[in-house]
Amino acid sequence: MFSIFDLSLQLNAFPIKKAKSDLDKIVALYPQEKRQFIENQKQAIVEFHLENNPFYQKLAGSKEYKNWEDLPVLNKTNLQSPLESRLSKGFSTKNCYINKTSGSSGTPFIFAKDKYAHALTWASNMYRFGWFGIDFNRSLQARFYGIPLDFIGYKKERFKDFLSKRFRFPIFDLSDAVLEKMLKKFQNTKFEYLNGYTSSIVLFAKFLRKRNLILKDICPTLKVCMVTSEMLFEDDKKLLETQFGIPIVNEYGASELDLIAFENPKNEWQINSETLFVEILDENNKVLPYGEEGRIAITSLFNKAHPFIRYDIGDIGILDERSTLEKPILKQLIGRTNDIAILPSGKKSPGLTFYYVTKSIIEDGGNVKEFIIKQRKIDSFEIEYVSENELDLVQIQKIEETIALYLEPNLHFTFIRKNTLERTARGKLKQFTSFL
The missing domain is CATH 3.40.50.12780 (ANL, N-terminal domain)
Known part of the structure; x- marks a missing residue:
């Protein structure tokens, strides 16, 4: 039946x-x-x-x-x-x-x-x-x-x-x-x-x-x-x-x-x-x-x-x-394949590696609920995040130091706090996007 x-x-x-x-x-x-x-x-x-x-x-x-x-x-x-x-x-x-x-x-x-x-x-x-x-x-x-x-x-x-x-x-x-x-x-x-x-x-x-x-x-x-x-x-x-x-x-x-x-x-x-x-x-x-x-x-x-x-x-x-x-x-x-971060030194890194390195610090205190990373220029990245409190200078410095250690130094970050993150029409969250 x-x-x-x-x-x-x-x-x-x-x-x-x-x-x-x-x-x-x-x-x-x-x-x-x-x-x-x-x-x-x-x-x-x-x-x-x-x-x-x-x-x-x-x-x-x-x-x-x-x-x-x-x-x-x-x-x-x-x-x-x-x-x-x-x-x-x-x-x-x-x-x-x-x-x-x-x-x-x-x-x-x-x-x-x-x-x-x-x-x-x-x-x-x-x-x-x-x-x-x-x-x-x-x-x-x-x-x-x-x-x-x-x-x-x-x-x-x-x-x-x-x-x-x-x-x-x-x-x-x-x-x-x-x-x-x-x-x-x-x-x-x-x-x-x-x-x-x-x-x-x-x-x-x-x-x-x-x-x-x-x-x-x-x-x-x-x-x-x-x-x-x-x-x-x-x-x-x-x-x-x-x-x-x-x-x-x-x-x-x-x-x-x-x-x-x-x-x-x-x-x-x-x-x-x-x-x-x-x-x-x-x-x-x-x-x-x-x-x-x-x-x-x-x-x-x-x-x-x-x-x-x-x-x-x-x-x-x-x-x-x-x-x-x-x-x-x-x-x-x-x-x-289209989520690759290209860095000033010529190094290529899967965008998710980048996301993962940031994730290990950014979520430590339980303050940040979600975040995404956008590469705007070869040395410039935006990190959009949803959190109860704004990230402080110490946290931001720690993120920048860790990325310099894992990927390379002299990368620039802009941190943008948001109420919600944009998702695709179907509701997926794109963790890393390169606009290069």
């Missing part, structure tokens, strides 16, 4: 029953069989698009497929053409799942998935959440996400939340008065899990710490918390574990693909090798060995409507040395 979530997918012509059954078979494969399945599927999806997708034929320069590493690396710039020109034969905007990326990489675009591929995405989500006893048809979710503010978009999102057993906490205003209301909702609701943007959930945990409260004591039905879309730093993870009293799971996904990596119960950031194939590439598009840092390129193994083959998602990461083809493990997600 279908439950409401499965039924809503089925009614929209997403074959969730078949997708779940097929995924179960892939998961059950022995390692050798899984390796063979991945190689077969890689070949099948490339051959399909070379045969049926004029956009991909043009990109590849030929209909012949010989060697995987000779295939072009697809990037977001390639995808900024009308969607209709990128669809495979037999697919249209009428018979596909259509959506738009969030644009957190700076280059949003519209994409398509065929209905079976989209059903597989949901089957893969359900499978992974199931590791922690979460059932999308029965478990109630406390959702920390943005929401469209126009009337139709708002109502549509609320209806989707109802079908998906989710209660959404809009995150554009996270003042203490709003957090207090959230707390009351947890007292009166049998939530089983939290899911949402890292920065918002961390802010809620800081509020609980200030009040000396553990969320599990307030809402005993809670089992787990999944954070997504923004970096989860180790000290924030400890804070969440302490204040929530439940396991914290780090997820990494992309709307145009699927869940890419999901922390398993052994604390490994396990890559989804059932529906995706992940590579780490150097600047010449050559595959790097496990343990080396490079650009993350992902192949969607089932999407026939639109090619995502060796797709450079715009992130930098490392696959663990213990990885195998059938069970790759993400050792580290370093950040986005």
Whole structure:
């Protein structure tokens, strides 16, 4: 018998029953069989698009497929053409799942998935959440996400939340008065899990710490918390574990693909090798060995409507040395390729390193709730922050000294105290932005 979530997918012509059954078979494969399945599927999806997708034929320069590493690396710039020109034969905007990326990489675009591929995405989500006893048809979710503010978009999102057993906490205003209301909702609701943007959930945990409260004591039905879309730093993870009293799971996904990596119960950031194939590439598009840092390129193994083959998602990461083809493990997600700080000495540093160094000092006293860093000139940065009290000269000096030690001296900072920080239309907080 279908439950409401499965039924809503089925009614929209997403074959969730078949997708779940097929995924179960892939998961059950022995390692050798899984390796063979991945190689077969890689070949099948490339051959399909070379045969049926004029956009991909043009990109590849030929209909012949010989060697995987000779295939072009697809990037977001390639995808900024009308969607209709990128669809495979037999697919249209009428018979596909259509959506738009969030644009957190700076280059949003519209994409398509065929209905079976989209059903597989949901089957893969359900499978992974199931590791922690979460059932999308029965478990109630406390959702920390943005929401469209126009009337139709708002109502549509609320209806989707109802079908998906989710209660959404809009995150554009996270003042203490709003957090207090959230707390009351947890007292009166049998939530089983939290899911949402890292920065918002961390802010809620800081509020609980200030009040000396553990969320599990307030809402005993809670089992787990999944954070997504923004970096989860180790000290924030400890804070969440302490204040929530439940396991914290780090997820990494992309709307145009699927869940890419999901922390398993052994604390490994396990890559989804059932529906995706992940590579780490150097600047010449050559595959790097496990343990080396490079650009993350992902192949969607089932999407026939639109090619995502060796797709450079715009992130930098490392696959663990213990990885195998059938069970790759993400050792580290370093950040986005467009979030690099370029310094006067010529040194390049991932913007998140910069953010992390500042974070270790700026949050020490618990005064600062949130902050973001903007690079305006090669030697000039703005730090916008939300706090109860303004940063004093001693704190500012300490931040400047630490950055000089970790990065380089003679950088200039402007500190701007704000009531709220700007977020993207979807509610994400961009921790570091370079305007160079």
